[in-house]
Amino acid sequence: MGGYPLDLVRSEVVDLLREFTRSRFGTSDYPIVFKIAPPGMGDLCIPLHPVARACNCSVDDLGREFVEFFEECAKKGRVRFVRSVEFVRGFLNIWVNEREIARLLFKLVRDLGDSFGKPLDLKPMKILIEHTSANPIHPLHLGHGRNAVLGDTLARLLKFCGHEVRRHFYVNDCGLQVAYVAYGFKLLGSLEVPEGWKPDHYVGFVYAAVNCIVELLKLKKKLEELKNLGKEDEYRLTLKELDDWLGVAGELREKLPHVFDRLTELIKSDPNPEASIMEINRRYEAGDPEAVKLVRSICELCLRGFKETLAEIGIEFDSWDWESDIAVWSGAVRDVVKKLASLPFAVVKNGALTFRASEYLKCSGVSKVLGISDESEVPDVTLTRRDGTTLYVTRDVVYTMWKFRKFGVDKVINVISSEQRLAQLHLKILLHALGYSDYAKNTIHYSYEFVQLPGIRMSGRRGRYVTLDEVVNELRRRCLAEVNKRQPHLSNSEKENIARAVAKAALRYAFVCVSPSKVVTFDWSKVLDFSRNSGPFLQYSYARACGILRRVESIPDLESIQVPESMDPSERELIVKLCQFPDVVAEAERSLRVDVIADYANSLCLTFNTFYERVPVLQASEPQRIFRLGLVYVFKKVLGIVFDILGLEKLERI
RNA sequence: GGCCCCGUGGCCUAGCCUGGAAGGGCGGCGGCCUUCUAAGCCGCAGGUCCCGGGUUCAAAUCCCGGCGGGGCCGCCA
Numbered sequence: 001m002g003g004y005p006l007d008l009v010r011s012e013v014v015d016l017l018r019e020f021t022r023s024r025f026g027t028s029d030y031p032i033v034f035k036i037a038p039p040g041m042g043d044l045c046i047p048l049h050p051v052a053r054a055c056n057c058s059v060d061d062l063g064r065e066f067v068e069f070f071e072e073c074a075k076k077g078r079v080r081f082v083r084s085v086e087f088v089r090g091f092l093n094i095w096v097n098e099r100e101i102a103r104l105l106f107k108l109v110r111d112l113g114d115s116f117g118k119p120l121d122l123k124p125m126k127i128l129i130e131h132t133s134a135n136p137i138h139p140l141h142l143g144h145g146r147n148a149v150l151g152d153t154l155a156r157l158l159k160f161c162g163h164e165v166r167r168h169f170y171v172n173d174c175g176l177q178v179a180y181v182a183y184g185f186k187l188l189g190s191l192e193v194p195e196g197w198k199p200d201h202y203v204g205f206v207y208a209a210v211n212c213i214v215e216l217l218k219l220k221k222k223l224e225e226l227k228n229l230g231k232e233d234e235y236r237l238t239l240k241e242l243d244d245w246l247g248v249a250g251e252l253r254e255k256l257p258h259v260f261d262r263l264t265e266l267i268k269s270d271p272n273p274e275a276s277i278m279e280i281n282r283r284y285e286a287g288d289p290e291a292v293k294l295v296r297s298i299c300e301l302c303l304r305g306f307k308e309t310l311a312e313i314g315i316e317f318d319s320w321d322w323e324s325d326i327a328v329w330s331g332a333v334r335d336v337v338k339k340l341a342s343l344p345f346a347v348v349k350n351g352a353l354t355f356r357a358s359e360y361l362k363c364s365g366v367s368k369v370l371g372i373s374d375e376s377e378v379p380d381v382t383l384t385r386r387d388g389t390t391l392y393v394t395r396d397v398v399y400t401m402w403k404f405r406k407f408g409v410d411k412v413i414n415v416i417s418s419e420q421r422l423a424q425l426h427l428k429i430l431l432h433a434l435g436y437s438d439y440a441k442n443t444i445h446y447s448y449e450f451v452q453l454p455g456i457r458m459s460g461r462r463g464r465y466v467t468l469d470e471v472v473n474e475l476r477r478r479c480l481a482e483v484n485k486r487q488p489h490l491s492n493s494e495k496e497n498i499a500r501a502v503a504k505a506a507l508r509y510a511f512v513c514v515s516p517s518k519v520v521t522f523d524w525s526k527v528l529d530f531s532r533n534s535g536p537f538l539q540y541s542y543a544r545a546c547g548i549l550r551r552v553e554s555i556p557d558l559e560s561i562q563v564p565e566s567m568d569p570s571e572r573e574l575i576v577k578l579c580q581f582p583d584v585v586a587e588a589e590r591s592l593r594v595d596v597i598a599d600y601a602n603s604l605c606l607t608f609n610t611f612y613e614r615v616p617v618l619q620a621s622e623p624q625r626i627f628r629l630g631l632v633y634v635f636k637k638v639l640g641i642v643f644d645i646l647g648l649e650k651l652e653r654i
Numbered sequence: 655g656g657c658c659c660c661g662u663g664g665c666c667u668a669g670c671c672u673g674g675a676a677g678g679g680c681g682g683c684g685g686c687c688u689u690c691u692a693a694g695c696c697g698c699a700g701g702u703c704c705c706g707g708g709u710u711c712a713a714a715u716c717c718c719g720g721c722g723g724g725g726c727c728g729c730c731a
């Protein structure tokens with residue numbers, strides 16, 4: 001007999017319910033939906049209304065009669081995994097047989113070990129997940145943190161489920177923004193990082209400074225023109241914008257006055273900074289050795305910083321994909337542009353090649369494949385600039401094709417913020433237009449909302465962001481203080497190790513526990529709250545289990561544990577909660593939702609802590625003692641699996 | 655102007671896909687450390703599920719129309 005404990009519970013009920021309605025009402029053709037019952041109403045429940053409708057009878061009659069039938073079957077020994085059922089106000093409430101499922105749970109955990117909970121009938125796929133992919137022009141901020149944690153956790157989840165997963169970081173080295181930093185460094189004449197600065201932070205500073213200075217010059221020029229033209233309203237608006245950027249300049253200058261002033265001077269003496277920036281971009285795409293050396297060194301500098309930060313929160317990649325290599329220098333983007341240009345939907349607008357997306361959608365009826373409504377208008381896509389350089393979406397088409405071809409993957413998941421929804425739609429439309437409808441269909445935009453700062457929105461161009469480094473460092477500082485209080489006897493390196501792991505857990509959990517579709521407003525007091533529903537709380541619960549197991553000579557053999565006749569409610573609840581794990585994994589995999597894993601982890605720990613406080617384990621008398629030890633062991637095992645999925649470290653002490 | 659996401663006790667959040675008994679957490683109040691880590695446990699108070707219609711025996715959930723917040727509609731990425 002296969003299946004996880006609750007699968008067996010469900011199939012037992014389903015079989016009897018269908019058998020009953022077939023003989024009593026002549027039908028068994030209806031869907032049966034199980035839900036987790038509310039507290040005190042059993043373990044699982046089925047709303048019987050739809051069943052009653054299919055049977056053409058009243059819910060009350062159906063419920064009453066089925067309970068009778070069920071109890072008859074139970075008397076005949078036909079029921080094993082269900083303890084009892086009850087009919088209340090339209091619901092069939094089901095109490096599982098905790099002794100039977102406990103035995104099964106022990107056996108499965110023993111046999112399956114670390115793959116307990118893995119879906120049993122899943123078709124494994126090859127999946128490529130692209131995540132984080134921050135532009136290599138400033139340090140990772142909190143928004144990237146959310147992206148990275150979601151992407152990495154998703155990768156861990158899918159890998160656990162049996163899929164073959166690759167994690168890729170797309171290095172965006174071709175855009176104009178990289179040319180901005182490169183311009184700055186070129187003027188400065190050196191890539192040397194000032195004393196006390198992390199490389200990516202310094203790159204971010206130069207990027208923001210160049211942006212700011214160029215913007216100021218542009219606005220001043222515009223103001224003059226508007227003044228001469230006498231356009232008062234626009235003048236006032238522009239003045240306000242100028243004011244905003246002057247504020248930014250003030251903030252930036254404060255950080256590194258020498259560098260900022262020097263850049264200001266150098267940029268001012270350039271008659272046309274923007275043209276110089278475009279020129280760098282053009283040369284880089286063309287593979288000009290000097291431009292290549294400059295841009296690449298800057299990107300490498302920044303990536304070095306990224307890797308350091310990501311390592312702190314347990315994130316690694318299987319591949320770092322350079323946009324320039326894959327899309328531009330290989331000539332692939334040129335070929336794609338040529339192919340797109342030959343389609344009847346391509347037009348030249350002001351010298352730039354443009355793709356008429358809406359018309360393509362209308363003519364070919366692809367909207368269904370891409371899951372968008374027929375009448376929706378989609379803006380045109382600009383494929384190339386007037387100077388012939390390429391644009392992001394066009395290069396992304398090439399990149400996506402590369403992902404599918406090079407690795408033969410079945411599915412590509414792009415973890416990208418919701419503001420790029422349209423770009424991702426354009427990507428899919430272009431793929432389809434090129435004849436790759438499968439690629440279009442199997443490219444998933446895994447969208448998530450912003451992380452906001454109270455009041456302002458983060459802006460790389462303005463140098464306004466809370467970096468991931470700041471948050472991680474502050475978390476670690478707080479954790480270390482706490483560990484010093486709790487575990488004064490440990491060595492410094494042990495304490496630091498714990499603090500590092502707890503800080504990581506706090507951060508990862510904070511990002512993973514909210515659903516991606518919600519905007520998150522960053523709040524120190526929330527991230528630093530280590531009580532229930534936090535990463536540290538989970539680790540604390542784990543350590544408590546370790547504390548018990550550490551004190552016994554050996555872990556009991558799970559298969560031979562005697563399950564006692566009667567249990568404390570907290571033992572029963574723990575068993576049921578542990579048995580829910582496979583359901584949770586299946587749901588998370590189906591809907592690509594890591595937050596349900598986080599939610600489960602928290603709820604499992606709440607249940608365990610109640611058990612921990614209510615019943616003694618080590619002091620218990622013999623039949624109970626072994627049984628409870630088994631429960632603690634299984635809890636530790638399952639929570640450990642959850643930790644692997646969430647990327648939290650399993651600390652024996654905390 | 656068009657499109658997308660969000661709106662659940664003072665605050666944060668699950669449930670919405672697949673209609674059926676509103677779950678957590680923070681904060682507040684009151685209890686529990688001579689016994690396995692109190693980052694814990696137990697109890698109490700607190701809710702027009704943004705508003706208005708509709709569908710349904712049944713709506714937080716589905717449909718329509720509003721309101722509020724965020725995002726997108728670039729020869730930026």
